[in-house]
Amino acid sequence: MxxxxxxxxxxxxxxxxxxxxxxxxxxxxxxxxxxxxxxxQVLSGLVGRELVSLKGWTPAEVFNHCAQSIxxxxxxxxxxxxxxxxxxxxPLAFSVFSARGAMRHNLHEAIPGATPLAEPASxxxxxxxxxxxxxxxxxxxGELHPHFAYxxxxxxxxxxxxVLHLYNHLSLxxxxxxSA
Numbered sequence: 310m311x312x313x314x315x316x317x318x319x320x321x322x323x324x325x326x327x328x329x330x331x332x333x334x335x336x337x338x339x340x341x342x343x344x345x346x347x348x349x350q351v352l353s354g355l356v357g358r359e360l361v362s363l364k365g366w367t368p369a370e371v372f373n374h375c376a377q378s379i380x381x382x383x384x385x386x387x388x389x390x391x392x393x394x395x396x397x398x399x400p401l402a403f404s405v406f407s408a409r410g411a412m413r414h415n416l417h418e419a420i421p422g423a424t425p426l427a428e429p430a431s432x433x434x435x436x437x438x439x440x441x442x443x444x445x446x447x448x449x450x451g452e453l454h455p456h457f458a459y460x461x462x463x464x465x466x467x468x469x470x471x472v473l474h475l476y477n478h479l480s481l482x483x484x485x486x487x488s489a
Contacts, residue, residue, distance in 0.1 A: 387422030395460035
């Protein structure tokens, strides 16, 4: 009985925090449409440019991280949050991000159980890896695996999650000539 009360309290607390968080999300215009084509357009615009990170991960690490997330949606995440989280707080968070058209999350936190972000090491190769992951996802017809936090998502929801995730990470990446 006590465990159920704690879980209910955590879920209600999560709703309050997420509701407040909804209004704290950025309201700026996304760099492109919130779909796979928009993401590809943005990534194509980065090809051949010298990129820097304002803080945290390097651009190559960011691209590898985003590619991992896309690949894991098709291949399975190495670790999942507890079932109660993936059926309550996680989907609620995704619905807030989806409704707001923006995501805000810890931009330096690796996917649980994910491999290191070191390969490929060059920005150009990591960007190509990410573009390949988006292309693979766009053509993917198989069953998608549950997101480690959001739980079960269909192809359209996953596409939106991947694009919002990318755009959130790109908020810390600039062209070298714009970083000053």
